[in-house]
Amino acid sequence: MKKLIKKEKVTDKKFIIIFILIVFSFFHDLIKDSFEKNLDKFDCSRIINLIQENKKNIEIYNNLSTILKNDDTIILENNSSIKNFVLILGESISRNHMSLYNYQHKTTPLLDTLKEEGNLFVFKDVISPHAQTIPSIKKIFSFLSYESENKKAWYEYKNLINIVNKAEYKTFWYSNQESYGKYGNIPAAIASLTNYSFFNATKEALDNDLYNAFLNTFDKNKGEKNFIIFHLMGAHASYGNRYPDNFNFFNKNDYNFKFKSKYNDRVVEYDNAILYNDFVVSNIISLFKDQESIVLYFPDHAEETLDFREFIGHGDANYSKYMLEIPFLIFVSDKLKNSNPNLIKNIKNSLNNPYMTDDVIHTILDILNINTPDFDKTRSIINPNFNKNRKRILIDGKNYDSDLKNNL
Ligand SMILES: [Zn+2]
Structure with missing residues (x-):
């Protein structure tokens, strides 16, 4: 010894x-x-x-942090003017469990209201490229996509944070996920590029802690233009740990389960976690609604919960369409509606576009009006030149639209 x-x-x-x-x-x-x-x-x-x-x-x-910071990002054109761009990155959220997407239980009452008021836009057909966190995150924050998967490592592609830093945004990262280790290293290395980062150190902490962390820190650190990321724990297993007691709302007796399973209670817990997520996301949105702001919300991937087999969870090894079908939402404040009517028109016209979030960096740069050598407007879901025919190929080579979308 x-x-x-x-x-x-x-x-x-x-x-x-x-x-x-x-x-x-x-x-x-x-x-x-x-x-x-x-x-x-x-x-x-x-x-x-x-x-x-x-x-x-x-x-x-x-090592990762050093490589990412060694930055030679080029910006061809920077016409960004939006005061606050907020990216809320969720975790394990299935749109098939949201009333916003016609789920039979009222799991998203607050987001439903924001939609009715005309400030929240709901995209109908968006999937994640993976059924687990880390491979999704690599693609969300860089120009890596399934087409370029084997050409070079994800960190050799230009990344979103370096670009918005260079475009004179003050960058923030508020996280309720791990700050190191197998699951935390990559998000934390990306977060290290921001001007200000906060990792909630408490184990099993609730996502709404980030709301308070923001209130305590943002004003002291903010700039003229701000790019703010919230990385939530969302509805990751164990679902029962993701919400406080007062969100223990849904009742097992109101459910028609497809299977008699030992996991039936988990489905009810999952819906409670979605209900709490609705509260957290709406709360974060409320922080920005009075300024010129745009908030983009989507999770890293979705979750399967007894949808067609006795299985609950997510993972690339055993993936199904239920782990990929994610919500994709854009909130625009009234001030932004007034200052940027063309953007609102483009958003409204693109709600049915088929999309996979390995290309989301193009959408974000398009909204911000930032052009770089890798930016491609045909990969931005809101662009009038968006390529609706891009195939959505998954990790095992299957085509989502022809092989999975209308099957189990
Ligand atoms: Zn995840």
């Missing part, structure tokens, strides 16, 4: 913590069973592996 620790250059403080952990786990097992039986479970290598993995993760984060 001592030898191993020396090799790993573990400091005295860490050694004491590790020692306490070992002693604790040792006695914990002893209580349950005999000493002889548990001797083989006394495994130092597991702890050493943990330390090594942590070290590796920190290295990956540092």
Whole structure:
């Protein structure tokens, strides 16, 4: 043990913590069973592996962050004038569970109202390129798309944050997700490019914490033009941990389940999480409604919840269309409606366009009126020249429109 620790250059403080952990786990097992039986479970290598993995993760984060910051972004034309561009990146949200998209339970009452008032535009046919977070995020924030997947690494493509920084936006990142580790390294490295970032450190914290974090920090740091990202935990499993008790609203007796399954309760919890997400997203929108602002909301991917088989969750390995069919919403403030009528017209004309969010960087730059060598207006969902015939090819080569859309 001592030898191993020396090799790993573990400091005295860490050694004491590790020692306490070992002693604790040792006695914990002893209580349950005999000493002889548990001797083989006394495994130092597991702890050493943990330390090594942590070290590796920190290295990956540092390397990525350095590569991304080494920036030679070129801007061909910058006619951006919108005061606030807000991107709310959701998590595991299925449009098939939103009343905004005709789901039978009233899970999005606040967004429904914003739509009725004429400030929220609902895109009908948008999918995510993946059924899991990290591969989706790489494509959302860079020019990487399925067509260019194997040409170079995602971080070698120009990325959204470097571009908007160069276009003189003050950039902000408010996150309720991990700031390091297997799932946190890549979003955190992208966030490190922003002028101000906030990661909610509390485990199982609720998304609305970001609303308060914004109130406490934005005014001190804001600029003339601001690009603000909120990265939510949304309706990620475990669903029951995503909302406070007062959002425990839906009742299992009001549901007609397709299966008798041990997961039926999870579906009800999922809908409660969608109801809370409706509250969080509307709350964030309310922060910007009195200024010249545009808010784009969509999640990294959707979620399957007993839709056609006894399965609940998401992941590229076992994906289905239910994990890809996402909401895609644009909120425009009254001030923006007045200052930018042409943009509003283009948005209204594009609500039925088929889209996959590996191209969303083109839409964002189009809205902002920023042109770069990689920008392609035919890949922006709101552009009059949008290419409606672009195939939506998924990770295993299947075509969403011909192979999945109208099937299970
Ligand atoms: Zn995700």
